[in-house]
Amino acid sequence: MTVTEAPRAADDEVVAAPSPPPAPTGLAAWVGSGDPRTIGRLFVGTSLVFLLVSGVAGALVGFEQFPSDSKTIMGADTVVRVTTLHATAGLFLGVLPLLIGLAIAVVPLQVGASTVAFPRASAAAYWTWLVSGGIVLLSYAVDGGPYGSDRTAVGMYVLGLIAVLVALVIATVSVVTTVLALRAPGMGLRRAPLFTWSMLVGGTVWILTLPVLAAMLLLTYVDLNYGQQFLGGSGGIWNHVAWAFWQPTVYVFAVPALGVIADVVPVFARRRHQRHSGAMVLLGLAAALGFGAWVQLGATVDGKTPAPWLHGGVWITVGYISVVPVLGLLGLWTATLFKGRPRLGTPLVLSLFAGLLVLAGVAGGIATVVGALDLVNTTWMTAQAEVVLIGALLAGLAGVTFWAPKLYGRLVPDWLMRLAGTLIFIGAAATAVGFGVAGFLDQARFTNGGISAVASGDVSAVEGLDLVAALGLTVVVVGALLAAVALLARGTRDPGDDPWDGHTLEWTTSSPPPIGNFASVPAITSEAPLYDSRYAPRDDATDAEGSA
Amino acid sequence: MATTQIEIFSEAPAAPPARPRVLLMGTALATAAATMVILALVALYSQMRADVIAGGKTWLPEKADLQLIPGNMGLATLVMSLVTVAWIAYSLRNDDRVHSLLAFGLSLLLGAAYINMVVFGWQQLGLGINDSPQALMIYTITGLHVAMTGVGLAFLGVMAFRALGGQLTGRAAEGMNAAVLYWYMTVGAYAVVWYAITITK
Numbered sequence: 061m062t063v064t065e066a067p068r069a070a071d072d073e074v075v076a077a078p079s080p081p082p083a084p085t086g087l088a089a090w091v092g093s094g095d096p097r098t099i100g101r102l103f104v105g106t107s108l109v110f111l112l113v114s115g116v117a118g119a120l121v122g123f124e125q126f127p128s129d130s131k132t133i134m135g136a137d138t139v140v141r142v143t144t145l146h147a148t149a150g151l152f153l154g155v156l157p158l159l160i161g162l163a164i165a166v167v168p169l170q171v172g173a174s175t176v177a178f179p180r181a182s183a184a185a186y187w188t189w190l191v192s193g194g195i196v197l198l199s200y201a202v203d204g205g206p207y208g209s210d211r212t213a214v215g216m217y218v219l220g221l222i223a224v225l226v227a228l229v230i231a232t233v234s235v236v237t238t239v240l241a242l243r244a245p246g247m248g249l250r251r252a253p254l255f256t257w258s259m260l261v262g263g264t265v266w267i268l269t270l271p272v273l274a275a276m277l278l279l280t281y282v283d284l285n286y287g288q289q290f291l292g293g294s295g296g297i298w299n300h301v302a303w304a305f306w307q308p309t310v311y312v313f314a315v316p317a318l319g320v321i322a323d324v325v326p327v328f329a330r331r332r333h334q335r336h337s338g339a340m341v342l343l344g345l346a347a348a349l350g351f352g353a354w355v356q357l358g359a360t361v362d363g364k365t366p367a368p369w370l371h372g373g374v375w376i377t378v379g380y381i382s383v384v385p386v387l388g389l390l391g392l393w394t395a396t397l398f399k400g401r402p403r404l405g406t407p408l409v410l411s412l413f414a415g416l417l418v419l420a421g422v423a424g425g426i427a428t429v430v431g432a433l434d435l436v437n438t439t440w441m442t443a444q445a446e447v448v449l450i451g452a453l454l455a456g457l458a459g460v461t462f463w464a465p466k467l468y469g470r471l472v473p474d475w476l477m478r479l480a481g482t483l484i485f486i487g488a489a490a491t492a493v494g495f496g497v498a499g500f501l502d503q504a505r506f507t508n509g510g511i512s513a514v515a516s517g518d519v520s521a522v523e524g525l526d527l528v529a530a531l532g533l534t535v536v537v538v539g540a541l542l543a544a545v546a547l548l549a550r551g552t553r554d555p556g557d558d559p560w561d562g563h564t565l566e567w568t569t570s571s572p573p574p575i576g577n578f579a580s581v582p583a584i585t586s587e588a589p590l591y592d593s594r595y596a597p598r599d600d601a602t603d604a605e606g607s608a
Numbered sequence: 609m610a611t612t613q614i615e616i617f618s619e620a621p622a623a624p625p626a627r628p629r630v631l632l633m634g635t636a637l638a639t640a641a642a643t644m645v646i647l648a649l650v651a652l653y654s655q656m657r658a659d660v661i662a663g664g665k666t667w668l669p670e671k672a673d674l675q676l677i678p679g680n681m682g683l684a685t686l687v688m689s690l691v692t693v694a695w696i697a698y699s700l701r702n703d704d705r706v707h708s709l710l711a712f713g714l715s716l717l718l719g720a721a722y723i724n725m726v727v728f729g730w731q732q733l734g735l736g737i738n739d740s741p742q743a744l745m746i747y748t749i750t751g752l753h754v755a756m757t758g759v760g761l762a763f764l765g766v767m768a769f770r771a772l773g774g775q776l777t778g779r780a781a782e783g784m785n786a787a788v789l790y791w792y793m794t795v796g797a798y799a800v801v802w803y804a805i806t807i808t809k
Contacts, residue, residue: 177630229641237634264637271641275648282748287738353648 091187094179096164097572099186101467103161103231104460106190108544110153111453113197115537118146118446122494122530125511126523137207143506144206144298145197147305147445151313152224153193155449156266158456159316160228161186163235163259166463169566169573170253172244172581177237178230185231192223206298207507211284214294218281221301225274229267236263244565246584250337253564253587255459257340258319261347265312269304272353276300298507303355305445307425308378312350314418314448317455318343318389321411324462325393326588327560328408330595331400334392336587342392346385349378379429383422390415405560406478410458413485417451420492433500437508440499443492443529450488450536454481457543464547465555465571472546480542487535494529498522563588635786639793642756646797649749650804656745657808668809669740678729679806682722686795689718693764693788700771700781712768715791719761722798726754746805753794753801760794763787 084092090102121143124134134142168176176182195216199205204213239252239260252260280300283291292299303309322343326333333339355375393415402408424444428435435441457477464472495503503522504513514522558567567590569578586592657667668674695711730750735743767783 178634181634230638233634233637233641236637237630241630241633267637267641268644271644272648275645276652278645278752279649279652279745279748282737282744286744289738289744290741353644356652 094175094183095575096168096176096179096182097467099176099179099182100161100163100165102186103157103164103189104456104467105544105547106193107154107158107161108540108547110149110193110197111155111158111540112537112544114146114149114154115533115540117142117149119530119533119537121146121506122491122526122533125526126530139510140207140507141200141205144301145200148196148205148221148301149193150449151305152221152228153189153196155452155456156228156313157189157231159313159452159459160231160235162320162456162459162463163255163263163316164231165467166459166566167235167238167256167259168242169466169569169577170256170564171239171242171247172565172578172584173238173242174576174578176234177242178234181230182234185227185234189224189227189231192220192227195220196224205294206301207295209294211294214297215281215284218277218284218297222274222277222281225270225277229270232263232266232270235259236267244581244584247565250340251584251587254322254333254336254339254343255316255319258316258322258343258347261344262312262315262319262350265315265347265351269309269312269351269353272356273301273304276356300356302507303352306355306441307352307422307428307444308350308382309352309355310350310445310448311382311422311425312347312352314421314452314455315343315347315350317414317418317452318346318386320455320459320462321393321415322389323564324407324411324458326396326400326591327462327562328405329397329400329402330561331396332563332588332591332595334395334399339389339392342385342388346382346389349382349385376429379425382425383419386415386419386422390419406472406474406481407458407462407560409478410454410461410481413481414451414455414458417447417454417485417488421445421448421451424492424496434502435499437505438499438513439495439503439505439510442505443494443496443499446495446533447488447492450484450491453540454484454488457481457484460547462560463566465557465559466566466569466573468547469555469572470550471555471559473549476542476546476549480539480546483539483542484536487532487537487539490532490535491529492532494525494527494532498525498529501525558590561590561594563591565589629782631782631786632789635790639790642759642790643793643797646749646753646756646801649745649752650800653745653749654804654808656741668742669735671734672742673732673734674746674806674809675729675732676806678725678732679802682725682729683798683802685718685722685725686798689715689722690792690795692718693791696764696768697781697784697788700768700784705772708768708772712764715764716761719757719764723754723757726750749801749805753798756794756797760787760791763790 083089090098093099120134121139124139164176164182168174196205199208199213199217199220202213202216203210204215205217206214208214208217236259239249239256243249243252249257249260277297277300280291280297283289284293284297291297322333322339421444424440424447427433428441428444457480460467461472461477464470498511498514501518501522502514503511503526511519511522511526555571557570559571560567564587565581565584566573568582582589660667692711692715696708696715699705699707699711730747733743733746735746737744737747764784764787767787771781771784
């Protein structure tokens with residue numbers, strides 16, 4: 061007998077489809093995954109941990125100012141270093157990766173793609189970011205970071221932060237490419253959901269801005285290791301990083317936050333977004349105005365630190381008009397809510413809080429550019445950055461709550477997340493008032509002398525304001541901790557495919573989505589296809605009655 | 609047996625639609641990011657130079673010997689490589705393996721020649737990296753561009769071998785187009801570096 065004369069059963073075996081390999085479980089499922097949902101969840105979860113570190117560091121700095129004549133927790137030089145830790149961890153290890161993680165998980169669903177454009181690059185970006193973020197934190201523990209005295213440890217900070225930036229750029233490239241190249245048939249860019257659009261415009265500016273910061277860090281690293289000639293050694297590093305936290309650059313990090321709000325509001329208003337195209341223009345304007353790579357201190361060979369942009373015409377103009385897109389968007393959201401039948405779901409509550417904080421931060425920028433107020437380099441600017449970034453954090457949490465069925469396959473406990481959001485909002489307001497008013501009383505940024513710049517008669521008032529700000533940041537930390545608990549809590553409800561009556565494509569697939577996201581993607585005929593199928597006939601009837 | 613095969617094919621899911629220009633889009637964005645790194649440093653270099661000259665001094669230290677020839681030859685070499693990388697993409701689109709290999713080899717040679725030219729320029733400069741801020745800036749910018757060129761050569765190599773191995777050929781030669789795009793931006797960035805450092809001195 062030869063092989064070709066094998067019995068019938070053998071033929072059947074040949075025909076049968078091979079069984080797929082077993083899916084990895086446990087740690088292997090997380091480490092080896094290229095699934096955008098998994099990568100997004102990893103980004104969201106770990107960024108919350110880093111945010112807690114940042115919040116605790118910020119609160120410690122605030123408490124340390126009270127009383128100002130004795131440093132009870134840290135030494136004076138440590139306060140400066142912890143200030144930079146608060147800022148670095150808050151933005152590059154916290155808010156930015158939170159929004160990117162949300163985008164990696166949600167954007168492919170919103171555009172009808174089966175996955176993110178470069179899933180393996182996205183996974184590599186996450187792990188690079190995580191390890192580099194750990195190196196950045198570790199550098200502080202071994203006397204590194206800006207103003208650190210151990211050159212090797214300072215170098216660790218610089219290289220770690222460069223790697224963090226590279227990872228964030230790679231992840232952003234992945235998301236932006238998804239928007240540009242993987243949209244479903246019929247979904248022109250004008251029909252893209254607003255969160256997706258905000259990632260496109262905001263992410264593009266990130267891609268052009270973060271490399272500039274990386275270039276400055278690279279130069280400081282070379283300078284640090286070859287003579288420390290003109291960039292000021294470890295203390296000078298912060299001078300070349302801080303512009304990322306100043307206006308207008310800090311605004312661009314909040315653009316996707318505005319996109320989250322723009323997607324949440326119409327769903328909870330049960331109304332199509334007012335002037336969808338107008339909202340796109342406003343988001344694009346917000347992103348364009350947030351391109352702030354030109355707002356750098358620069359350097360001179362004689363060691364002086366010029367600031368040619370300070371009180372310059374362009375900087376002042378951008379400071380004034382940056383408020384326009386945010387105000388415009390708030391106007392559109394108000395109109396959407398008034399014309400609809402709003403219900404006060406947790407994502408909407410968090411979104412409204414976030415919108416108010418971002419508006420407050422951007423409006424505060426108007427005062428910053430008024431030369432007569434002399435607020436540049438005071439804690440007014442600290443307050444402004446805190447408010448914008450905590451607003452972006454709140455919007456990120458609103459997005460996580462809103463899209464939790466797609467991310468986690470369950471709903472986040474409503475009351476817990478609402479409590480967390482309320483605490484974060486109250487804490488952010490207290491922080492803004494504390495640091496902001498202290499800035500009016502001439503308190504310098506904590507890396508520039510802090511309370512020592514305050515007139516003697518105002519010292520006790522500023523101490524009190526710093527205490528208020530520190531308590532505010534503590535409340536923010538408690539809120540963020542509660543948000544993390546809410547995300548970890550086991551939801552009891554089966555969310556269903558579309559628990560909010562959503563408007564966009566992600567709500568047509570199951571919760572959580574299957575591998576490949578969609579069994580079939582319907583042709584897209586508007587920016588809110590589900591809204592059309594659910595409400596458009598009724599809206600037409602209402603409009604007809606109105607006409608009659 | 610034939611019936612079974614028909615059933616298998618009829619039950620198989622439809623092939624996913626072609627992913628249009630994903631690699632090209634991603635490369636364009638990544639290239640923009642890489643270019644911003646170089647441009648940021650060149651902008652800072654130019655600002656520092658303008659400040660010094662405005663103070664009535666000369667920019668480069670006296671002992672610096674920044675020769676035109678290595679810089680000019682470097683630019684000429686890279687400009688020639690623009691033709692050869694376009695030749696690779698053209699040949700791959702037409703499934704012409706011999707010309708693809710020839711063009712790829714020439715591109716590698718020109719890239720290596722450029723790197724050699726930059727290293728020669730460093731040796732002629734007469735400044736150590738820690739001698740002055742000017743030297744530090746020059747070494748950082750040109751060194752970074754050499755690294756960018758190395759990445760470009762590696763990118764071209766990977767895409768060329770993938771194409772010659774049977775992937776991404778013919779009308780779907782998107783990978784090589786992406787590598788060519790990156791290379792063009794690398795050459796463009798060098799033109800800026802060349803003007804800011806070699807020409808203006």
